[in-house]
Amino acid sequence: DVKVTQSSRYLVKRTGEKVFLECVQDMDHENMFWYRQDPGLGLRLIYFSYDVKMKEKGDIPEGYSVSREKKERFSLILESASTNQTSMYLCASSTSGPNTGELFFGEGSRLTVL
Amino acid sequence: AQSVTQLDSQVPVFEEAPVELRCNYSSSVSVYLFWYVQYPNQGLQLLLKYLSGSTLVKGINGFEAEFNKSQTSFHLRKPSVHISDTAEYFCAVRAFYNTDKLIFGTGTRLQVFP
Structure with a gap:
């Protein structure tokens, strides 16, 4: 069974962390x-x-960075968390080529910044 | 650029009634179209997709959608809903030449009542 795994389902962090x-x-x-x-x-x-090691900005990259050192792993980094980054974060993967585009999603990580 | 509009943020319906969730898209090039479902506290999973061929697409759980190029629509339908269909539904579009971004609509919450 195909799988995308996100390490944390729920996180609570403080502003600036x-x-x-x-x-x-x-x-x-x-x-x-x-x-x-x-x-x-x-x-x-x-x-x-x-x-x-390749990355591209999406529509809302401000306040975030990413890292992809291995093909199977993609990390999202919040350098200094702020309360407006409280949200659900979803990771997804897909294969390349024509007639594709289906994304496979993880279960999400709900981040609360206090 | 592509965009997606889901006209209804919430759709309440009684069990065993038919339902239609509306999706309109905007694009200057040919597109691929998708419907995803998100059950509570879970990630998104693919319901169905239109890549080419027949404009009537059948998906999982008895859902189907029809691609209408002239009206730039891709409405999702089910003839008889169940309580278990209660979820959030997202329409998404991708330019046929672009292997990266899926552009998502804002979602429609389907609430099925007994």
Whole structure:
């Protein structure tokens, strides 16, 4: 069974703390994504990666960075967490090529910043 | 660029009634279209997708959607809903040439009452 695993389902952090959200996929997918989900706003793309050590900004990259040192792992980093980063974070992966595009999602990491 | 509009943020319906969740998209190029479902406290999973071919697409759990290019719509339908269909539903679009980003709508919460 294909799987995208996010390391933490629930996190509570304080303002200014550095936060790491980890995501691992076991499908040998080239592409990996980090989305943020907020009520009424749907899913918004933060960053994505086509390959190891490659990254591209999505629609809302401010305040975030990412790391992809291995093909199966994609990390989202909040250098200095702020209360407006309280949200649900969803990691996803997909394979490349035409006639594709299906994303496989993890179960999400709900982050609360106090 | 592509965009997706889900016209209804919430759709209440009684069990065994039919339901339609509306999705309209905007794009200057050909697109691939997707519907995802998110059950409470879970990630998103694919319901169905349109890549090419027949404009009527059947998915899991008895759902289907019809691609209408002239009306730029991809509405999701089910002839008879169950309590277990209560969830949030997201429509998404991807340009056919672009292997990276899926653009998501803001979601429709389907609430099925007994």
